[in-house]
Amino acid sequence: MIVLYIIVPLSAAFLTVIFGKWLPTLGKYLLNAALLFLTGLTLYLIIAGPEALIYRVGGFADVADVPIAIFLVIDGFTKILLLIVSLVGLLVAFYSVSYTKQYTGEEKFYALFSLMLAGMYGVIIAGDIFNLYVFLEIASIASYALVSFGIEKHQLEATFKYQVLGGVSSLIILTGIGFLYWGTGTLNLADIATQLPDHNIYNLFVSVLLIGGFGLKAAMFPFHSWLPDAHSSAPSPISAMLSGVLIKAVGIYVIIRLFFNVFALNYQIAVAITVLGTMSMIIGVLLAVGQWDFKRLLAYHSISQMGYVVLGVGIGMLLLTTGKDEKIAALAISGGLFHLINHSLFKGLLFLNAGSVEYRTGTRDLRKMGGLAKKMPVTAGSSFVASMSISGIPPFNGFFSKVIIIIAAVQAGFYWLALFAVLVSVITLASFTKVLKYGFSGKIHSQHEKIKEVPFSMSFSMTLLAVLCLVTSLLILPGVRQVFLTPAVDVLIETVQYSGTVVGL
Amino acid sequence: MKKNENYNQETTKGMTIVVKKICQFMAPVIFLFGIYITFHGHLTPGGGFTGGVIMASAFILQILSNGSILERLRSEKWRLELTESIAIFCFLTLAVLGLVLTAYSVFFANFLDRGTFGQLVSGGIIPIGNIIIGVEVCAAISSIFIALLIFKDEEDEEESR
Amino acid sequence: MILFILCFILFMIGLYGVLIQRNLIKIIIGIAIMEYSVLFFLILIGYVEGGTVPIISEGFEQALFVDPLPQAMVLTAIVIGLATKALMLSVAIRLYKKYGSFDIREMKSLKG
Numbered sequence: 001m002i003v004l005y006i007i008v009p010l011s012a013a014f015l016t017v018i019f020g021k022w023l024p025t026l027g028k029y030l031l032n033a034a035l036l037f038l039t040g041l042t043l044y045l046i047i048a049g050p051e052a053l054i055y056r057v058g059g060f061a062d063v064a065d066v067p068i069a070i071f072l073v074i075d076g077f078t079k080i081l082l083l084i085v086s087l088v089g090l091l092v093a094f095y096s097v098s099y100t101k102q103y104t105g106e107e108k109f110y111a112l113f114s115l116m117l118a119g120m121y122g123v124i125i126a127g128d129i130f131n132l133y134v135f136l137e138i139a140s141i142a143s144y145a146l147v148s149f150g151i152e153k154h155q156l157e158a159t160f161k162y163q164v165l166g167g168v169s170s171l172i173i174l175t176g177i178g179f180l181y182w183g184t185g186t187l188n189l190a191d192i193a194t195q196l197p198d199h200n201i202y203n204l205f206v207s208v209l210l211i212g213g214f215g216l217k218a219a220m221f222p223f224h225s226w227l228p229d230a231h232s233s234a235p236s237p238i239s240a241m242l243s244g245v246l247i248k249a250v251g252i253y254v255i256i257r258l259f260f261n262v263f264a265l266n267y268q269i270a271v272a273i274t275v276l277g278t279m280s281m282i283i284g285v286l287l288a289v290g291q292w293d294f295k296r297l298l299a300y301h302s303i304s305q306m307g308y309v310v311l312g313v314g315i316g317m318l319l320l321t322t323g324k325d326e327k328i329a330a331l332a333i334s335g336g337l338f339h340l341i342n343h344s345l346f347k348g349l350l351f352l353n354a355g356s357v358e359y360r361t362g363t364r365d366l367r368k369m370g371g372l373a374k375k376m377p378v379t380a381g382s383s384f385v386a387s388m389s390i391s392g393i394p395p396f397n398g399f400f401s402k403v404i405i406i407i408a409a410v411q412a413g414f415y416w417l418a419l420f421a422v423l424v425s426v427i428t429l430a431s432f433t434k435v436l437k438y439g440f441s442g443k444i445h446s447q448h449e450k451i452k453e454v455p456f457s458m459s460f461s462m463t464l465l466a467v468l469c470l471v472t473s474l475l476i477l478p479g480v481r482q483v484f485l486t487p488a489v490d491v492l493i494e495t496v497q498y499s500g501t502v503v504g505l
Numbered sequence: 506m507k508k509n510e511n512y513n514q515e516t517t518k519g520m521t522i523v524v525k526k527i528c529q530f531m532a533p534v535i536f537l538f539g540i541y542i543t544f545h546g547h548l549t550p551g552g553g554f555t556g557g558v559i560m561a562s563a564f565i566l567q568i569l570s571n572g573s574i575l576e577r578l579r580s581e582k583w584r585l586e587l588t589e590s591i592a593i594f595c596f597l598t599l600a601v602l603g604l605v606l607t608a609y610s611v612f613f614a615n616f617l618d619r620g621t622f623g624q625l626v627s628g629g630i631i632p633i634g635n636i637i638i639g640v641e642v643c644a645a646i647s648s649i650f651i652a653l654l655i656f657k658d659e660e661d662e663e664e665s666r
Numbered sequence: 667m668i669l670f671i672l673c674f675i676l677f678m679i680g681l682y683g684v685l686i687q688r689n690l691i692k693i694i695i696g697i698a699i700m701e702y703s704v705l706f707f708l709i710l711i712g713y714v715e716g717g718t719v720p721i722i723s724e725g726f727e728q729a730l731f732v733d734p735l736p737q738a739m740v741l742t743a744i745v746i747g748l749a750t751k752a753l754m755l756s757v758a759i760r761l762y763k764k765y766g767s768f769d770i771r772e773m774k775s776l777k778g
Contacts, residue, residue: 059611
């Protein structure tokens, strides 16, 4: 059952290319159907219970307690990521049905989209670090090609920057994997956790390599320079995928997984991760305030919001290493994961809004918009919901996740971090007030008199995402949280349990 | 008259007659060697990827020595992409067959008889996989090369306009 | 040990190329050099003193082999590197077509 996550998107990609010449529209429907199926499967898996599923590719049994097969693992934490990827992917794919009509070679867009999805699913469910690297490269290469899909000047330039930094980060990751194999003699994540030598300098060195590599992929603070270019230049559905899903699946997910379940919890690493999270939270929002390009502003906010996620998880990690109250740690981690879900929804929605505005008016400059609320009510309404969500106004989902993180920070005694989180949230609100004021209210520009609302598939996806922004607030309720968030938090809190469940040691 | 012009274009493109003739002799040999490497992938070093690269190099040699025409490259590229996709889809099917055919239903299960060690026909699905990968890599590398050539030629076209 | 130091130097040469050079093609070459140094490093990890090729054939069933797993990793990494660099080169060609130059100082459509 687990392999379906790789088989389905891959076969969608290749079938799209094979029949692309004769049936150019096949790709759209194939991709949408595939994602619908996978979303259903993920929901089924979540409802079915928190048990971990383990799969050995090729059916090789363990030899003398050494796992030699390639492992695929689905546990509580992976299920959340799978749900995000499927759900946001499905809505973005449905949005693209109308949006991509402006491009030639549509079928290639969908083939690359499916490949990127296959890569992300692979990263999430891979149980050994080298396969994780391979899938990460599949996702990255597909995303490089997608960013430059329109072959305009700025897109190509952004792609080149993205490719150079992505290439360097891949090499750093590969070096880290080499050192891991050298020290442990295995590539299986669960097995690495048991085989890691008790040598602090070695562990720190490998950790720094891996944080550097995956941090570059996740665009954490000192490595963020590629993200605004790549995410703002890409076609809008792809921006939504990159910002909403890709940086989480290949960056944040891997960092959290590695440093909770594979490496022994380490105080220095926990401090480093928390500091990086706080820095990217602050720097991202400060850079975002001055932007006039709609998508570029959103891209900088992605850096800032990912900072929240890392901050929440980092606080949890700090508390676990110092052996303080485990309940507060669980609260902080669940806040971080909750914000991860929320961010993918509202940031995906905001990029789709920006795409709709660009689709009709042809501009991304906020100063050239204005008064669009009367002409495009669905776009304006959904972007109002998303803006309120991202700046943490109740009753939207962003409020609850931010509040959980802030409460956890206060309870743990990190008053400064709580203060920063509140301040950043206020600045975010200011920046999105600007978007709403210049973009959607006020007087309409003369050349935009004749525009109308975007086509059905685009407005439908945006409406559904806006509804989801409200509905996910329900995750705060204990009964719902029990099904979705708690299994994921448990996997992370019980750090050593992971290798126990996977390898059975 | 027109035929003559075409003829001139055909012969003046590419490199000198010596290079062309040598390449004409060498290309089939290189191609054959690639096939050999691919087929013995489960016995000796090499395999699908290596063999595929060698096979592709035979094509690339021909294109480089004889020169190329943009229109022909375009049609050729489309055909290569199709081959590539079909080959990789076959590989996926091969992996899924293991899921369907074996009793313990796992991805990439080796459902064929493994035969005797050291013989050409042995190893279950591994040689089949190698052959498919060989075709795929050959098509992929040739199409990458042709795509780069097309990008370059498009440039010349725009400049001349 | 000296081989590991040489690997590190090679990596640094590649990094220098990526950071200092202003020509797109030279940046790509820098990345390629970095990649090769990492591949050498992986191969060195699997080396066993006095080991032979890790292929079981008649008469060599019980020989001392070098570790085959890093070699498999290197083959995979080569394939990935091929795809990455092919894409990079095609982007570089397209950029050359738009700007008429390989110099990154002339490409300034993205700012801020």
